[in-house]
Amino acid sequence: MKKKTDVVVVGGGLGGLAVAVLLARGGKKVTLLEKSKHLGGRAHTTEVEGYHFNLGPHALYLGGAAGRVLGKLGVPLPGRSPGEGSFALRGNRLHAMPAGAVSLLMTDLLGAAGKLEFGRVMTGLLKTEAGELEGRSVSGWLDEHVTRAEVREVMEAFFRVSTYCADTSAMAADVAVEQFQLARKGVRYLDGGWSGLVRALAGMAGEAGVEVVGSAKVESVVREAGGIQDRVRGVRLADGTEYEAEAVVVAGGPRDVAALLPGDEVVAGWAAEAKPVKAATLDVGLSKLPKPRALFALGTDRPWYVSVHSAFAKLAPEGGAMVHVAKYLGGAEDSADEAELEGVLDVLQPGWRAHVVTKRCLPGLTVMNALPTRSLEKRPGPRVDHVRGLYVVGDWVGREGLLVDASLASAETVSRLLGTEAGARAA
Template sequence: MPEKEDNPDVVVIGGGLAGLTTAALLAHAGKTVTLFEQSSREIGGRARTSIDNGYYFNQGPHALFLADEGAKILQELGISYTGGVPPDTGLGIKDTKKYRLLTNSSSASMTPVSSPGLTDVLSQFFDLLNKPDFKDLENVSVQEWIERNFHDADAIAIVNALIRLTTYGNDPDIQSAGSALHQFHLYTLGGVMYLDRGWQTLVDGLLASAKNAKAKIVMGKKATRVQRSSSGWIVTLSDRSQASAKIVVIAAGPNEVEALFHEDEKPQALLNAVKEAKPVRMACLDVALSSLPQKDALFALGIDSPLYFSVHSAYAELAPPNGALIQVSKFLGTSTKSNPKEDEKELEELLDLMQPGWRQVVVKKRPLPSMVVSNALVTAANGGLSGRAGPKIEDGLYVVGDWVGHEGLLSNGSFASARRAAQLIQKELSEASRGSGGKLSISDSLSS
């Protein structure tokens, strides 16, 4: 007989942001929670930060939207962090030339060229964002919305670039305009923060919050199967032990979730969500320098190419004194086949343009040639965020992550789905214990 683990109220599978947030919220609400993380050494998923000679390497470019759900939930849990908010300044890159993109970026050493009509384009774009919500545009593609409102080719390219910047998506023909514009609107409300010592600070804070509330964290045990039992659910683990619980929450990507069920046991709602999921990917190059050759070249965005350059260490504690940590990336479309060698060459050429001389002061380069930054693009065909699967798959079974729920893109989708799942789980457990309808312990006012 397989060894039995404890019998908590809730088993959480996966120790990324969504899993840790779910565990912390439920544990603080007085539920018994056990979280299983497959790694024996690291926790945090794509929010992990590795340290090398005083440089803090996130998994590609990470920015916390200060007006979105993630920041609110972290505050609710009492998790503190520090960092810097980059200004709305920077350069646009077009035809390998640099010009002013946002507000007052200027530099004699960079000699930016002017962009005719840019101020008018940005003014019109921000005016169009001045509305309470964008639900009426959930079924409209980004490309369709842009072409409705902008007719100059340069204006269309600039607006596409700004949407790429805040959503990490590069599929304007299928991406939902409603969700994309809402994301940019959040950026205008609060900006973003680059975090001191990387996103590991959030991981460590969530882990400590969960443990302090008596959640049990089990490392080095991978879930291999989830199946229903007479009293709830059974989770089989990589060491052949089993854990039973009334509720199971799976915090993983679509394919990983589907793989936990035998073929004839896969819930239809889950299969539908997995079928529609188109992962959002980036080709990233994280570069540590002993010094920054061009002190004033801190941000650039590709206009005629889907490129991104930012010196994150200029605003957050991510490098030793005088050192610099640069994030260079290429936004890949969901149907784009990555070419790691060519993509890395293109990113290094962007570094040559922005930081000539960087090769002489490089400490470390870390390529991430096809990193998944979100498990599912929010598409117009599926109705935008409102068409995304909710966290409750069926009684006792929940899924959380950046591809789940009707709120939030990227990490904010992970945070928001975790909170919604925690609310629904408390309701389900309360109803089960009383045999009738119950009320939520966490306010349901933010649910959808």
């Protein structure tokens, strides 16, 4: 069967949904094709007995591109920023988190000399012009600025929690410092989980006239050879259906894009170069929180994270609690099993096992498709230069942001490019 549209968007995660809405509001006839039965991709939330589980801990960075684009689209962001009840976790013990001047003075996490150095490094970091660090790794930056091992450990933990990346020798310092500075502007846990964003965008897509097709696996991008560059003709689905379109936006990972363009060396190169950032998570629904004031812990000697998201957003039934435990996985060989993550929760919430209503362990989630090893200027896309009419959207694309900020920034750029490029062709 052959169908016709202006733009095909492949992928119904937040990036694909956002670009579809922006383009449809700009007057394009848009068809969005999603291979799974439900929309949302990694922003999916599962509800079990009144507990709302994101795919591991999700926090929206308030000063980033996602906030800007969602705000522009009119997507509400109900929820609250995490605050009180934070600890550092070292040697299987909780210590006051050095989050400000008073807690730095009080904490037994660092000795007197460590506190002085930590204060100096943090002040410098917040004033640093991130762009000036181009070409350096996070561990190179730490070598230059930190002398004490105890301070380095805490700084590494702060970089992990703001970037999700545990491999400091591979991560670009300019990208990590910029993300660290962004994280200081605050994050928000969302009421009901990130599916609220998916539902809002899907509703807007419907209102704007986007044709949304689920269980529609795109098998290839159809292109034709041109003079200087190839040109997109549309897409072909696994069931044989073809969509003819003037533009195709692939809003998936680099391996998804490479699979759609077999034999294309440029996109194969993107996929080969992308080193995914992974995490293991344990998501737990409790009927009661044994220690109501212990709400967050960040591992410093081990790459662990625990947070009671329901203390700040509506994610659990009255009186209950929804907790995310995670381990940042640095290398391909890194792993975590359920027992390890449960042991981390024992430290923050001893006695939690007596109150379990539901839990699940997801040991190898892809948080980010590509660890930023170089300045963001060097990331691919969103325009695919050698195939006219082809664009990519995602957390590995374009010059702005990490995580969902990159997905939505690239969605915004594509909608601008397609508007101006189509306008230029018509003129």
